[in-house]
Amino acid sequence: MLHARRRAAQRLAATPWRTNAEIPASALHSDFRLSGAALKPIAASVDRGALSAHGVDQILRIAWTLADLTGKAAPDRDDVAAALALHHGDDVRT
Numbered sequence: 001m002l003h004a005r006r007r008a009a010q011r012l013a014a015t016p017w018r019t020n021a022e023i024p025a026s027a028l029h030s031d032f033r034l035s036g037a038a039l040k041p042i043a044a045s046v047d048r049g050a051l052s053a054h055g056v057d058q059i060l061r062i063a064w065t066l067a068d069l070t071g072k073a074a075p076d077r078d079d080v081a082a083a084l085a086l087h088h089g090d091d092v093r094t
Helices: 002-011 036-047 053-070 077-087
Strands: none
16 A cells, blocks of 8 residues: 555655645646546546546546555556446445
8 A cells, every 4th residue: 555655646746746645636637637548438437427527536536546556657457447447336345
């Protein structure tokens, strides 16, 4: 877990934030924007009406944390899908 905190702190070193939870929505959608492929699960949830704009921001923060925990440079589609499952209370264990 400390490794994930260090990864986030390094990524955010040039910003006023130190954790994924501190990143404002505007920065999540600009400076830390994910690829189109990674965002597909979020878009599908928004289209179904299952996710609000605030929920999108929460999912993005969770996805960044999951990527940090696994040592990835950025969240991928699997991280976003797992973040959605966690947000909705689904069992994400494999």
